[in-house]
Amino acid sequence: MIQTGTQPGHLIDIDQLSKREMEELFQQADAWKNGHGMGTNVYAGRFVANLFFEPSTRTRLSFEVAERKLGLEILQLDEMTSSVAKGESFYDTLRTLASLGVHVAVVRHSGGGLLEKMARHSLGLALINAGEGSGGHPTQALLDCYTLRHHFGQLSGLRVAIVGDILHSRVARSNVLALNAFGARPVLSGPASMRDPELESIAPYLPFEEAIGEADAVMMLRVQLERHQETLFSSAAAYRKHYGLTLERLERMRSHAVILHPGPFNRGVEIDGELVEHPRSKIFEQKANGVWIRMAALQRALEGGL
């Protein structure tokens, strides 16, 4: 865990933030949202670098919109190969960026605790984790909680079912940590082969029908079928039958319950196409909220912490 204060501005993992700090980020996001992010070139002339070592169109674009709304100058390094992401040379890249005048580096990478390692050095810039292998994805958890808080008024006591490939999901892990911090009640579900024993120590596992039956919100995770070719979920139809969110299943959910999905989604696999833009879906609202949350996270980084 990163010590807040010693590395002001970094956002490496969600458990580095206290409940109070997350609430301050939400308030700042509200301010951007209510002002439509207009007239906000407050950081004009300051530089951010986006380093995406793994492809991520949606998260990259969301950060980019947030950065531009803040008036930041953006350096894109998304063409970098994973070889650059190795320990020492990545350190040199970050030091070079700081020498060029870059204040924040937004990094998506394949994991292994790279950012935590980097944060131990005096870099001259702040790091924001934009998704790290199966480790963490703090801004995604923040935007998910922000979307739920906006809809339900508060997070405390909220039952949130997270369904799918829990084992490989940084989104699941970061959300469980954030929801627990707010006193919400995350539960996990999905195929046995995709369960994560470690995460189940802080969030219970329930069978799918039970999990969604009592939930206030159901968060469906993207399933990468190519990872599970040897299992019985080798086909989209088989996965959908057992663990897909269908209109039929939606009707068995509580009448006020809403649908979340971090995207990109597989229509007709983990979620039926007609549910994506269903009145009870918050999927595109999540995307819109992601911009305000990332503006708040960038602002925190530029100000050197809250």
Add this chain to the structure above:
Amino acid sequence: MIQTGTQPGHLIDIDQLSKREMEELFQQADAWKNGHGMGTNVYAGRFVANLFFEPSTRTRLSFEVAERKLGLEILQLDEMTSSVAKGESFYDTLRTLASLGVHVAVVRHSGGGLLEKMARHSLGLALINAGEGSGGHPTQALLDCYTLRHHFGQLSGLRVAIVGDILHSRVARSNVLALNAFGARPVLSGPASMRDPELESIAPYLPFEEAIGEADAVMMLRVQLERHQETLFSSAAAYRKHYGLTLERLERMRSHAVILHPGPFNRGVEIDGELVEHPRSKIFEQKANGVWIRMAALQRALEGGL
């Protein structure tokens, strides 16, 4: 055909625009041109996304200059693979962009009526076609007509010979439609294997020498020799001999006739190198005019139609 009004702001195909609407775009382009596009950050803080599913350095740069002159924030998605261009997932990409606050999407793709299909949905953003397979290229036709109108004062009655690979040319198709709308007289020419019977129903075919002999303007199209390896035009020299614009042929053209080419050109194939920057060539003027026309098209999209 797209119904103007029901999808305000979209620019999918040239035949969606009336003569009056095209003239209004020309007037707006004139305004940008005469002001050198300076002091025009009128759309600062609004977002455009450039989605180029096919490589297109020149058209992409032209749109990009136009967008920057308008003060727009640009999201580039040119790294996207064609798999993303498939129906449903492309729809989700557009909806995601709209959720992020994007107002206009400029799209170059391989065709199949994709944009027309998308325009049937309520997307939350306007689409501009930046070249669609062998279908249409409306901003190219607009800039070509704009360049001719600027030179000749008016388009009505103007004889324009379009020469080359008519069959695979979206430029030819869009220009024939636009020129006909203005009362100009487009004629087609080129090798028999590259004729397009459908397009010949609205523009006559003439032998090459005859076509250029009576033309006020000759528009040479890029020939992709690699497409025609089985024909007698498998070599650059053979093509040039029969259908290339040479200095000798220029001298047989009417003394006031001008040369157009949408680029990129093959010097020494469909056009001799010395003609590219010849006093009677409008080729680089076309490129300059493309910026003003695309500014006008973007402005139309941002304002939700004329």
Add this chain to the structure above:
Amino acid sequence: MIQTGTQPGHLIDIDQLSKREMEELFQQADAWKNGHGMGTNVYAGRFVANLFFEPSTRTRLSFEVAERKLGLEILQLDEMTSSVAKGESFYDTLRTLASLGVHVAVVRHSGGGLLEKMARHSLGLALINAGEGSGGHPTQALLDCYTLRHHFGQLSGLRVAIVGDILHSRVARSNVLALNAFGARPVLSGPASMRDPELESIAPYLPFEEAIGEADAVMMLRVQLERHQETLFSSAAAYRKHYGLTLERLERMRSHAVILHPGPFNRGVEIDGELVEHPRSKIFEQKANGVWIRMAALQRALEGGL
């Protein structure tokens, strides 16, 4: 050699600049540096194109930061393939960019005198060489000399040892020319297989230990071991043993001598990792200075020469 004045604004090779012109660039760089490059959107609305035909993350980013600090609009063409870099089509690309309103093209390419050839034409824009094969890299030499002048107060009489793969180094060549113009005393060193007889006509070769023993500054060059698989320097350890800058060798250098490296560096090959951020290393200061120097070079290009 390019005639200054006839091609105002181009920066093709370092020997095109007089000592006085380089000093004027240094003064302008000082002005940007002392003002932290802030409040400098003096060229807002003007366009620069970055054409990188060879990968170059660091130089590209340095130019990009400089360009943004000047308020320039940037067109990136780094996806261009080397086929575009061939004579005539590269000329057409430059003319197209000029037609679109681009004022400066920053070009990195594989060499062969391409820029010098282009500069003979009336292009409508200014060229800046951002590294040309093994030919020249004028802005690198300027920033190296600028860093040394800043540290030592003046360049005249300064002994600078340039060590490594001299034969393939545009950095070595440009620095020797610039240092000689300032009355400094560059010496060359490195493995026999990497010597450059031509360059030794204007800068003496010394054995490694002797070269660094008397130097005021030691500039280590990146070694590309993959180029030398047949030699005894096929391994990193072998190279380091004979020609690497180690802490032990630093201690045998003059006590005031400083370390330079153009980057990217191979820690543990030509330079030990602990020396990169050593108090006597100027490596990251070089990177910071590169921004101010490139701002000055861009300004010179935009103003049409000094």
